[in-house]
Amino acid sequence: MFTILSAAMAPGFALMSFFYLKDRFDSKPFSIVFRTFIMGALLVFPIMFIQYAFETEGVLQYPLTKSFLLSAGLEEFFKWFIFLYAVYKQDHFEGRYDGIVYGVSISLGFATVENILYLLANGVELAFLRALYPVSSHALFGVIMGYYMGKGKTDIHKKSMYIIWLALVTPVFLHGLYDYILEAWKSTWLYTLTPFMIILWMIAIRKVKQANMASADIIPIEQNKWKA
Incomplete structure (x- = not known):
């Protein structure tokens, strides 16, 4: 049991640490x-029930x-909904990279609990592939969602509602493609999904x-006023 839990949780925390430490200016x-990680984790149960x-x-x-509907649509909508109503209007959400951090944490909370349940049912032998594909893909969908949420929050001269909707539509489309590859090419999915994941990482x-x-573009200006 401990081995399964460790193997299931390790990829989520590793990816969370990676993107958290990529914040070069103002780590939250x-x-x-x-807390947002836990919010994402709690989403698993109602979504699985539906x-x-x-x-x-x-x-x-x-x-x-x-x-595109039952898997990607449901999962990404609920992540987006939690982000919009529990994070977006908070004072601690200040910059574009903040959106990435919160998007990744919600997504990895969901992916980690999902991974625990999957490995408990199917065995620890699948832990490596699960880390490489499903858990990583959730993190990358979270990066893209969070980026557009941050863009919508900070770009006051642009149509923020359009960008916020983009934060939902883009991950749903990419997540849907990911799942469709698994559904449509069940025997050869590895050869199609691997280049897809490489492109997703690049994005x-x-x-x-x-x-x-x-x-x-913002932080150095604010820091300059404190220089002697």
């Missing part, structure tokens, strides 16, 4: 980040609808750099 208190109900009734079970790292560059 870890207590706040952990998905189980649809599966039992045989509704939306075609590969396309199951991937996410680019968003990380863009968010830090946006912070760099």
